[in-house]
Amino acid sequence: MKENIDPCKSCAPPRVPVDEVADILVRQYGPWPDESESPVIDQLVWFLLSTRTTVENCEAAYAALRERFPSWDEMAEAREEELYSSLRPAGLYRSRARNLCATLLAIQNRFGSASLEALRAWPDGECEAFLLGLPGVGLKVARCVMSFGLGRPVLAVDTHIWRVTRRLGWHAFPGDAPSRPGADHLNALMPAGRDVLSLHVNLIRLGREFCPAGEPRCDVCPLGTICATGVDGFEKSRSEL
Ligand code: SF4
Missing domain, CATH: 1.10.340.30 (Hypothetical protein; domain 2)
Incomplete structure (x- = not known):
């Protein structure tokens, strides 16, 4: 699947609200427990x-x-x-x-x-x-x-999150590995008060289960009806019928 990589639009606001994605993923996988009391x-x-x-x-x-x-x-x-x-x-x-x-x-x-x-x-x-x-x-x-x-509301961006968030339309930075500007851009998208830790863990789970580096499984993905790539792919497949 061709991905939209346009450095001029790298920092465009997300088409799919972060809160909506986070809520769907919590319903799918549940929240991640607070671990910040351990050393x-x-x-x-x-x-x-x-x-x-x-x-x-x-x-x-x-x-x-x-x-x-x-x-x-x-x-x-x-x-x-x-x-x-x-x-x-x-x-x-x-x-x-x-x-x-x-x-x-x-x-x-x-x-x-x-x-x-x-x-x-x-x-x-x-x-x-x-x-x-x-x-x-x-x-x-x-x-x-x-x-x-430390329990800080910081999004740690790994390769799964980098790939999934690009397909979601949250960024258009190039490359397979997260860049510092891209990671900072994604952090700036996090709404105040959001459980960012659960979003981090759940985006990785989604990446492994539905949205791997190869062909994504948009037809069965819980974000398939709102994700930029999932919706575009769905519309494209309908137009080809
Ligand atoms: S809808 Fe498709 S591209 Fe979007 S997150 Fe799900 S599997 Fe990935």
């Missing part, structure tokens, strides 16, 4: 492990790390090689070990221990800038930590 540092380690691997492999590596190291402070002071066997299930274990040790040490140096609880009192912009300064932390991981760990 923020747990979320950071989790999301660093979750990049470029499956949920199952991420869970295996996370559980192995928790079993191997009684605390994140002990892990911060370990040699990288001591993390290798725990990280193997997630793949890229050498670079993950290097980034995890360097990140935990940087947090220890800043806050006196491997804890990010101090961020709860910081404004969004300062939280994001600090997280982005940590080794291995990119925009998606930083915003996942802010959303899941």
Whole structure:
């Protein structure tokens, strides 16, 4: 299916209201629970492990790390090689070990221990800038930590959300991977008071179930009657009858 990619219209207002999509997806999948009472540092380690691997492999590596190291402070002071066997299930274990040790040490140096609880009192912009300064932390991981760990109304944009929101007509930025301007544009669309965390999780679920990178299944998608691509595809198929 041809996608509308016009950089001149990258920031056009969405044809389909964010609130309407969010409500439909909550009816389809339910809301996501608030996780922000758990330690923020747990979320950071989790999301660093979750990049470029499956949920199952991420869970295996996370559980192995928790079993191997009684605390994140002990892990911060370990040699990288001591993390290798725990990280193997997630793949890229050498670079993950290097980034995890360097990140935990940087947090220890800043806050006196491997804890990010101090961020709860910081404004969004300062939280994001600090997280982005940590080794291995990119925009998606930083915003996942802010959303899941700190309970901030920030939309973390992954490749599923990038693809689905383009098809919905919420942006027209090019490329398969989210860009910083595109991610910021999508964040600016979030209505005040919206449960952005549930929208994040549910857009990913929809992307996996109905709207994959290949041919989307608009005929059975819960957004099929309102989505820009779904409606256009439906009208096109009717005109071809
Ligand atoms: S209607 Fe089609 S293009 Fe739109 S979100 Fe659903 S599957 Fe994707």
